[in-house]
Amino acid sequence: MSETSKRGIWGVLGIFVIGGIVGLVAAGGIASGVKYTSSNDFCVSCHYAQWPAADYRELGHFTNASGVRASCGDCHFDHDPWWQTLWQKTRFGTTHIIAHWQGSLATREEYEARRLELAERVWDHLEANDSSWCQNCHSWEATSLEAQDERARGAHQRGIDRGLTCITCHKGVGHGMEPPS
Numbered sequence: 001m002s003e004t005s006k007r008g009i010w011g012v013l014g015i016f017v018i019g020g021i022v023g024l025v026a027a028g029g030i031a032s033g034v035k036y037t038s039s040n041d042f043c044v045s046c047h048y049a050q051w052p053a054a055d056y057r058e059l060g061h062f063t064n065a066s067g068v069r070a071s072c073g074d075c076h077f078d079h080d081p082w083w084q085t086l087w088q089k090t091r092f093g094t095t096h097i098i099a100h101w102q103g104s105l106a107t108r109e110e111y112e113a114r115r116l117e118l119a120e121r122v123w124d125h126l127e128a129n130d131s132s133w134c135q136n137c138h139s140w141e142a143t144s145l146e147a148q149d150e151r152a153r154g155a156h157q158r159g160i161d162r163g164l165t166c167i168t169c170h171k172g173v174g175h176g177m178e179p180p181s
Helices: 003-037 047-057 072-076 082-102 108-128 150-162
Strands: none
Touching: 003 082, 047 108
16 A cells, blocks of 8 residues: 555544544534523523523422422424424524513513413414423323322323313413413
8 A cells, every 4th residue: 555545544533533523523512512502590680581581480390299300392392303493592582682682571571461472472382392492301101090089080081182282271381471361
């Protein structure tokens, strides 16, 4: 084998090794970025997120008997497949940035005036996607109807029998925003 051929093989091998290292560093950076931007600390760093965060801290996804705390990211985007997570985070983040630049929700009064509209968007998404965000943590396979009190057990069984999705009955569970009667 000629010296030129050996250098060519080592050059190609070097490109693959360097590409692999760069790919691993990029993947790690993206994973770290997704984890950080899904944290409550990041989500409430915008002043208008303080209002829904205050509601969330008063409800069961923040403090509960099981000691499991759902984060903003647990409830506000799908976790699988990974590309859908990135797409949703990009789309929602862009929407939030544009709203911030436009001055939307700059005051508590503006937030309260649009709160139902914003909640309805989330509820519509969850209805259309079989409450996929809820299922990031909750699953029927892991649910013991027998361990629930009689009222909850009956309501859940009726929901299963009717093919309802979580949000059909549990609107307002995350931020206390109930649909109008």
